Amino acid sequence: MNHHTPPIILERILAFFLHPDHASLLGDMAEEFAWNAEKRSPLQASLIYFYQGVRLIPLIIYNTIIWSGIMLQNYFLITARIMKRYKGFTAINLLGLAASMSICLLIILFMKEQINYEQFHSKRERIYRAVSTIHWQLSGNTSSFATSPASLSDILQEEFPDVENAVKIYETGNSIVYNNTSFPVRCIFTEPEYFQIFDFPLQQGDPAQALENPGNIILSLTTAEKFFPDDDALGKLITLEGIGEFVVAGVLADPPGKSHLSFDAIAAYSTLAGLTQFQKTFTAWEKNFFSSYNYFLLREGASRDNLDAQLASIHKRHFSRENRNYKLDNLRSEALLDINLGEVHGNMLGRPTPSIMVYIFLALGTLIMLTACFNYMSLSIARSLKRAREVGMRKVMGAHRSQIIRQFLSESFFTAILSLGLAILFLNWLIPGFNSLWGVVDLNVQIQFDFFQDWDVYLYFFLFSLFIGLIAGFYPAIYLSGFLPVKVLKGLKTNKGFSGLTLRKLLTISQFSLSLIFVISSIVIFRQSNHILEADYGFNTEAMIALNLQNTNYEVFKNELASNPDIAQITGTNLMPLSGQISVVTIQPGEEKQSVNATTYRVDHNFLESLGLTLLTGRTFSEDISSDQKNKIIVNESAVKEWGLGDPYSAIGQTFLNISDSLMLEVIGVVKNYNINLATRNVDPIMLVNDPARINFAMVYVMPGKTAQVTDALEKVWQKLDPIHPIRYVPFGGETIGFLRSIFRDIIYISGLTGLLAVIIASLGLLAMTSYSIENRLKEVGIRKVLGASVVSVVVLLSRDFVKLLLISIVIATPIAWMLNNFWLQEMAQQITIDLPLILLGIVPVLLIGVIAVVSQTLRAALDNPINTLRHE
Amino acid sequence: MEIISRMEEVLLLAVWKLQQDAYGLAIRQHVSELLGKELSVGAVYIPLERLAKRGFLQTRESEPTAIRGGRRKRFYTLTQEGMNALVTVKKIHETAWGELPDISLEY
Structure with missing residues (x-):
């Protein structure tokens, strides 16, 4: 019917x-x-x-509450029992998830800090700053700057009623001097409106008054404590080096949140107008453009489009003047909330975080977590034979599939939550490690996290772990709950259907290849960063102490030390070689010839001998010939070639015109090429000028074994010549080496950690696959043993396929690692060679871990008594 | 001995009345007719299940039928305890009603 x-x-x-x-x-x-x-x-x-x-809804709710309570209790009981029974697997699962999770927790913390940037300003939605685009006349390029002409905010406030308030900021980098101690500070000059627009609280002083009078300065809490550790800073007189004396009129409290505007000192803008050295600065916008910032507050309901239109019109009327080098292409607005994680400009004010960092972190986190989840899936499915009977039994007893799914899901949730606990423990070590990375310190993105205070974060963590539990447990739950009781209880193999084996092999190979690449690269970077210090750059760096002379005259300094018997040589230069800083002078070879750019070093007459540079031809500077100073130059081989001077011999005697000061320069010698740049092998054309008056760095060569005595003497002389500034030694290679080494150290940390994590994850995956395949071959192993196979032969038989995967990974990874690393090594001035021992150093540990993962499983199966597997046949 | 509620009494009586035909839908229709108001499925099912749990009713399932979307009917039959509970309630009723003085005399 x-x-x-x-x-x-x-x-x-x-x-x-x-x-x-x-x-x-x-x-x-x-x-x-x-x-x-x-x-x-x-x-x-x-x-x-x-x-x-x-x-029916009330009935449903009633039932759900009763049953979910009862069943949840039951699920957790079973989970606890399973975990207890399979301790090894549980430990591996927990460890694998926890290791990856801790990285993700770190990323969550990082994101949370980034999202909270500038959130403490009550008017944050209405605050904008002006951003300019500069067109470079010579190259035709354009670049954007966070700076804008200083007069912009006055013009805007006058002409555009929608602007409620505006503030100018002028940035300088200075040192504060007080009581004969000096510290470099990040200092800005700004107007009282600063505190009306932004919500920076003052611990001491009146925000409305503090920046009103010229000569007033506000210090950050840290700076105030540095100079006045147990004294009240307010009213004290301090000196901003090169600018003048200031009265401390306020102390900033620690800001309630992160902001890109974080400075050590804020001085009154009105001071600038009264200073002679700044008088020129504000006569034309080109003179202040590169260090002035303009922030403004729009009225409520004002539209940003109008602001941009207004900026465009102001640009046209006031700032369209072009000069030889550049012109201002346009002015536009950038919202305060878009500054952090936003567009990258030149001359950034403060330290906003570049958005690329977030994308990299997100991608890294997702990748790590997905692989970890995939491993959890493989491990769960590898155990399916063990759980099949349980599933069959449950079904016979009347369990529905949905209940079994819930059972397995609750297991994965439980595992994820336990891993979360472990991961939070790992964070203990990860956060200090992350915070000490040079890049992190430099960008001011350290994570501040108090394990016992920031409770709200734990909610995110918990939700995240539940999400991971769902992702990791979903497929195993569906797969395991699908067993047919009739088949599994009769002992028939139903899980032949899991056909992802090829996929998993590919995954294992790629995981191991990646791990190998990371590990080998870490070793290469480590070796190379050490090598930089020991390498031969073509000049003498041994037993040399370099000093930044600051304001001390080189000749005076040299005379003080002239009679010291422990010192072999003293020479000087305006810029340290290899420091990354260069000074370029434009010179013209002849009347109608094309002018060229010369990297110029202003050095003492004995520079060549002291550094052990080889003179190819001509003569070096002489102290006795007074015309050698300023007018004679020594060039290097590259200069001879690139400036078209023919060969070194014909170069002698040729003359150049220095365009900026109209001095004629005559070549008296040609020096063999030496490295002045760490990061590249190319040697730029160099000219050396004997010009002791402009020397900034002294290089003191010490007699063997006398370093301590010389250091003592240097300290004494320094104390005498400049009691205010502490003596500043310059590490070999200057700041650049420090910078390079910091970057190398960061990369070693990150790639080393990623490599370790990748090895762990890959090994877990391999372990799961091995154990899965062995579960299916237990009877075969039993029969082989009964027929007389030895333990070793069984282990070899079972492990062979998986060790083969490892070997394939090595074959794939080694050339890639070699190529990738050579790619960047080639750019270095001095490089290590990637040889076999180095590569083996990376391969062996990874291979060993992989083999241990495989053999641990196969050995267990091989040692098993055949009776256990064959009894029931 | 616990005393069952009025709704439970009505349901037990319905099961008794319907005999071999006492399953959810039939009981609900019977009771709805008796009380003159439409009852929800839940309103009938929850008390029936509770009565079965307390031992006043026994359940038995029929073969699935097509009209029910392949589901079984759940039939209820009165147990001895159920019978006893009905008798007790009836006795209490009679005693309670029988001992009343004539209502009209009150005025």
């Missing part, structure tokens, strides 16, 4: 929510629906059905 059936969707929904015990109720409803459809109409029947369904 044909009959009406209830709307399928409604019935499905009800079936989903109702406890399976209530199937007969749905039957009743279906029957009633059929009657109603006959007697009245299908539509009316549907409405009645729907109405009945709605009235």
Whole structure:
């Protein structure tokens, strides 16, 4: 008989929510629906059905609460038992998830800090700054700058009523001197409006008054404590080096949140107008453009489009003047909230975080977590044979598939939550490690996290772990709950259907290849960063102490030390070689010839001998010939070649015109090429000028074994010549080496850690695959052993396939690692060679870990007594 | 001995009355007719299940039928305890009603 059936969707929904015990109720409803459809109409029947369904909601809620409580308890009990029984697997699962999770937690913390940037300003939505685009006349390039002409905010405030408030900021880098101690500070000059627009609280002083009078300065809490550790800073007189004396008129409190505007000192803008050295600065916008910033507050409801239009019109009327080097292409607004993680400009004020960092972190986190989840899946499925009977039994006892799914899901949730605990423990070590990275310190993105205070973060962590539990446990739950009781209880192998084996092999190979690349690269970077210090750059760096002379005169300094018997040589230069800083002078070879750029070093007459540079031809500077100073130059081989001077011999005697000071320069010697740049092998054309008056760095060559005595003497002389500034030694290679080494150290940390993590994850994956395949071959192993196979031969047989995967990874990874590393090594002035021992150093540990993962499983199977596997046949 | 509620009494009586035909839908229709108002499925099912749990009713499931979407009917039959509970309630009723003085005399 044909009959009406209830709307399928409604019935499905009800079936989903109702406890399976209530199937007969749905039957009743279906029957009633059929009657109603006959007697009245299908539509009316549907409405009645729907109405009945709605009235079932209390029943559903009631059932859900009762049953979920009972079942949750049961699920956790079973989970705890399973974990106890399979301790090894549980430990591996926990470790794998926790290791990856801790990285992700770090990323979550990082993101949270980044999102909270500038959030403490109450008017944050209405604050903008001006951003300019500069067009470079010579190269034709354009670049954007966070700076803008200083007069912009006055013009804007005058002409545009929508601007409620505006503030100018002028940035200088200075040192503060107080009581004969000096510290470099990040200092800005700004107007009192600064505190009306931004919500920086003052611990001491009145925000409305503090920046009103010229000569006032506000210090940050840290700076105030540095100079006045146990004294009140307010009212003290300090000196901003090169600018003048200032009265401390306020102390900033620690800001309530992060802001890109974080400075050590804020001085009154009105001071600048009264200073002679700044008088020129504000006569034309080109003179202050590169260090002035303009921030403004729009009125409530004002539109940003109008602001941009206004800026464009102001640009056209006031700032369209072009000069030889550049012109201002346009002015536009940038919202305060877009500054952090936003566009990158030149001359950034403060230290906003570049957005690329967030994307890299997100991608890294996702990749790590996905691989970890995939490993959890493989491990769970590898154990499926062990769990199959349990599933069969549950089904026979009347469990529904949904209940079994919930059982397995609760296991993965439980595992994820436990891993979270472990991961938070790992954070303890990760956060200090992350914070000490040079890049992190430099960008001011250190994570401040108090494990016992920032409770809100734990909620994110918890949600994250639940999400991971779901991702990791979903597929195993579906897969394991699909077993047919009849088959599994009879002992038939049902899981032949898991066909992802090829995929998993590929995954394992790629995981191991990646690990190898990371590990080998870490070793290469480590070796190279050490090598930089020991390498031969073509000049003498041994037993040399370099000093930054600061304001002390070189000749005076040299005379003080002239009679010291422990010192072999003293020479000097305006810029340290290899420091990364260069000074370029434009010179013209002849009247109608093209001018060239010369990297110029202003040195003492004995520079060549002291550094051990080889003179190819001509002569070196002489102290006795007074015309040698300023007018004679020594060039290097590159200069001879690139400036078209023919060969070194014909170069002697040629003359150049220094365009900036109109001095004629005559070549008296040609020096062999030496490295002046760490990061590249190319040697730029160099000219050396004997110009002791402009020397900034002294290089003191010490007699063998006398370093301590010389250091002592240097300290004494320094104390005498400059009691205010502490002596500043310059590490070999100057700041650049420090910078390079910091970057190398960061990369070693990150790639080393990633490599370690990748090895762990890859090994877990391999472990899972091995153990899965062995589960399926237990009987085969039993039969082989009964027939007389030895343990070793069985282990070899079982491990062979997997060790093969490892070997394939090595074959793939080694050339890639070699190529990748050579790619960047080539750019270095002095490089190590990637040889076999180095590569083996990377391969062996990874291979060993992989083999241990495989053999640990195969050995267990091989040692098993055949009786255990064959008894039931 | 616990005393069952009025709704439970009505349901037990319905099961008794319907005999071999006492399953959810039939009981609900019978009771709805008796009380003169449409009852929701839940309102009938929860008390029926509770009565079965307390031992006043026994359940038995039929073969699935097509009209029910392949689901079984759940039939209820009265147990001895159920019978006893009904008798007790009836006795209490009779005693309670029988001991009343004539209503009209009150005025």
